[in-house]
Amino acid sequence: MDEPMKLAEALILRADCLRRIRELKSRLAASAKIQEGDEPFEDPQTLIRELEQVATEFLGLIQRINRTNVQTPFEDGKTLADALAERDIIKLRRGIYSDLQDKSAGGEFFQRVSRAEIKFIFTIDVAENNRKIDALSKVYRELDTRIQQLNWTVDLVD
Numbered sequence: 227m228d229e230p231m232k233l234a235e236a237l238i239l240r241a242d243c244l245r246r247i248r249e250l251k252s253r254l255a256a257s258a259k260i261q262e263g264d265e266p267f268e269d270p271q272t273l274i275r276e277l278e279q280v281a282t283e284f285l286g287l288i289q290r291i292n293r294t295n296v297q298t299p300f301e302d303g304k305t306l307a308d309a310l311a312e313r314d315i316i317k318l319r320r321g322i323y324s325d326l327q328d329k330s331a332g333g334e335f336f337q338r339v340s341r342a343e344i345k346f347i348f349t350i351d352v353a354e355n356n357r358k359i360d361a362l363s364k365v366y367r368e369l370d371t372r373i374q375q376l377n378w379t380v381d382l383v384d
Contacts, residue, residue: 233294234377236287243284250277294383298376306376313369320362327355 254273257266298306330348 230381232378233291233298233380233382234374236291236294236382237377240284240287240291243280243287246280247277247284250280290382290384294380297383298380300376301372306373306380309369309373313366313373316362316366316369320359320366323355323359323362326350327352327359330355 250273253268254270254277257268257270257273260266292307295307295310296305300306300309304312330350330352
């Protein structure tokens with residue numbers, strides 16, 4: 227009897243399916259329109275059949291991964307799905323603070339508009355913003371590591 231697939235393996239297969247779908251989309255677009263009298267490099271109908279097969283496989287993987295995430299205990303009464311949502315929000319928040327940092331880099335600056343100078347100042351504490359970015363990065367890394375470790379121990383649900 228085969229060993230059950232681990233969640234981490236299913237995640238790798240899901241990423242591979244997505245890559246293959248994007249590749250098939252590109253190949254299909256290249257074969258869908260050709261100059262009259264020419265032959266396409268690849269048969270569009272064959273590509274469509276392959277696309278449908280990969281899309282079906284992709285759907286099944288997503289459904290099984292989602293069921294596994296909802297059913298898998300994580301920490302403190304949370305599920306793996308809860309931890310993934312938390313990780314996504316941490317990443318979102320960190321991205322916002324990083325963008326804000328990029329916009330505020332350089333402190334004061336002047337902009338010449340016609341003959342007048344307009345002085346802009348930034349309204350955030352750059353050092354405090356950097357501390358938030360660092361703290362969120364650390365929390366993200368630690369949470370992601372625990373999630374990845376669990377992914378290699380959990381069997382994929384049917």
